[in-house]
Amino acid sequence: MTDAPVELRIERWSKTGEGIATFQGRAVFVAGAMPGEHVRARIQGDGVLRAEVLEFLATAPARRAPACPLADRCGGCDWLHVDDAEQRRAKEAIVVSTLERLGGIPSTDYALEPFVVSQPMGTRRRAVLHPVKGALGFFGRRSHELVAVQRCPALTPKLEALPGPLADVLAGVLKDLREVRLLEAGGLVAASLHLKDRARPKHEAAAQAARDRGLVDAVVLVAETGGPPVSVGDVALPDDGLLSRPDGFAQANRPVNAQLVDAVVAWMAPGASDEVLELYAGNGNFTFPLARQARSVTAVESTPVSVALAQAVARRDAVSNVRFVQADAAAVVKGFVAEHKRFDQLLVDPPRAGCAGVGGWAARLLVRQVVYVACDPASLARDAAELASHGYRPSKLRLFDLFPQTHHVEAVMAFARDQGAA
Numbered sequence: 220m221t222d223a224p225v226e227l228r229i230e231r232w233s234k235t236g237e238g239i240a241t242f243q244g245r246a247v248f249v250a251g252a253m254p255g256e257h258v259r260a261r262i263q264g265d266g267v268l269r270a271e272v273l274e275f276l277a278t279a280p281a282r283r284a285p286a287c288p289l290a291d292r293c294g295g296c297d298w299l300h301v302d303d304a305e306q307r308r309a310k311e312a313i314v315v316s317t318l319e320r321l322g323g324i325p326s327t328d329y330a331l332e333p334f335v336v337s338q339p340m341g342t343r344r345r346a347v348l349h350p351v352k353g354a355l356g357f358f359g360r361r362s363h364e365l366v367a368v369q370r371c372p373a374l375t376p377k378l379e380a381l382p383g384p385l386a387d388v389l390a391g392v393l394k395d396l397r398e399v400r401l402l403e404a405g406g407l408v409a410a411s412l413h414l415k416d417r418a419r420p421k422h423e424a425a426a427q428a429a430r431d432r433g434l435v436d437a438v439v440l441v442a443e444t445g446g447p448p449v450s451v452g453d454v455a456l457p458d459d460g461l462l463s464r465p466d467g468f469a470q471a472n473r474p475v476n477a478q479l480v481d482a483v484v485a486w487m488a489p490g491a492s493d494e495v496l497e498l499y500a501g502n503g504n505f506t507f508p509l510a511r512q513a514r515s516v517t518a519v520e521s522t523p524v525s526v527a528l529a530q531a532v533a534r535r536d537a538v539s540n541v542r543f544v545q546a547d548a549a550a551v552v553k554g555f556v557a558e559h560k561r562f563d564q565l566l567v568d569p570p571r572a573g574c575a576g577v578g579g580w581a582a583r584l585l586v587r588q589v590v591y592v593a594c595d596p597a598s599l600a601r602d603a604a605e606l607a608s609h610g611y612r613p614s615k616l617r618l619f620d621l622f623p624q625t626h627h628v629e630a631v632m633a634f635a636r637d638q639g640a641a
């Protein structure tokens with residue numbers, strides 16, 4: 220491929236949030252550029268072609284000044300330069316076209332419900348930071364190089380100014396850490412320090428110092444080499460009827476998550492005799508609201524910490540119609556199928572890799588309805604095609620802006636079993 224700069228016109232968005240142009244009949248991915256723009260750029264690579272912008276010859280009306288001084292370098296928010304209306308339009312276009320191109324599911328097959336918007340900044344209540352040269356930082360924009368961060372306006376107001384002072388107080392132990400996770404819930408802040416080796420007294424002392432300085436309310440030390448986590452303070456934060464910890468999963472955008480939970484419960488609308496199977500349940504974000512309507516919810520989650528939190532809530536609130544199973548989702552489904560167990564409804568909320576096999580699972584468990592919560596449109600498209608091939612027709616799709624200022628979006632899709640299917 221040529222080393223000389225070339226002119227490119229950006230035609231559309233890629234699934235990964237870059238602009239796509241065509242050069243000599245091939246697609247070129249141009250990070251930082253958007254449809255409607257004309258750039259001078261240098262093309263790199265021989266397989267997948269990527270281009271680095273050298274100069275903008277014409278910019279799109281949707282381009283704006285980023286609201287963060289680190290926007291050019293930090294990989295945390297890749298769409299700060301895209302205005303909010305275009306972000307929404309583009310996210311819808313990416314999900315709808317991915318369903319069509321990868322899943323063979325045209326938009327005429329389902330109803331697209333109104334996009335659920337987020338406040339633009341200050342919404343992220345969890346973060347994963349990495350030690351970098353005596354500071355804490357995020358991965359860089361186009362590389363795995365780390366970018367030191369003192370403050371981050373994408374985080375909630377309680378977390379925003381924490382990275383700088385937290386790195387200072389942890390200075391003596393930063394070299395022992397793989398990463399630091401932050402979580403705000405219920406007005407409290409907790410951190411987990413993920414250690415390359417086992418926890419030692421100096422790590423506990425650093426955690427206590429962070430509490431004494433009023434930076435965090437609790438810290439948990441998690442050793443990569445195994446062993447039980449060591450807590451300094453009560454790291455299980457109560458909020459929205461749940462308990463959350465920084466070393467377990469929690470949805471990043473609290474206000475939009477509340478709308479996501481409401482929508483999932485409304486779409487599933489389990490009746491008082493319905494038995495629900497929920498896979499990838501986390502700490503029970505959907506489980507407890509569903510259990511208020513259903514006969515029972517069987518919730519499967521692989522992370523022990525999350526299951527322990529969910530079980531603690533069930534005990535605390537005397538919820539008797541939920542059962543949490545700590546195991547791999549596929550293995551549990553295999554067991555249920557072997558036992559000829561039946562469920563009325565299936566909810567899945569898998570990680571980015573998706574839920575390969577979900578169509579067969581739904582068919583064998585004879586569920587009448589599947590609701591799929593997806594953070595990756597390509598995985599959703601692949602799994603939606605599999606559900607369709609097992610007689611589950613998509614009925615509606617709704618997008619939730621859990622991650623404003625990035626190309627990421629949460630998609631929820633409902634599927635109903637064909638009348639004719641077994």
Ligand SMILES: C[S@@+](CC[C@H](N)C(=O)[O-])C[C@H]1O[C@@H](n2cnc3c(N)ncnc32)[C@H](O)[C@@H]1O
Nearest residue numbers: 468499500501504520521522547548568569570
């Ligand atoms: C996107 S999160 C959703 C969690 C929860 N539904 C929520 O809304 O907070 C996906 C969850 O799946 C869990 N997980 C990942 N792989 C799994 C597997 N193979 N079997 C069961 N759970 C898994 C993760 O630990 C994580 O809690």
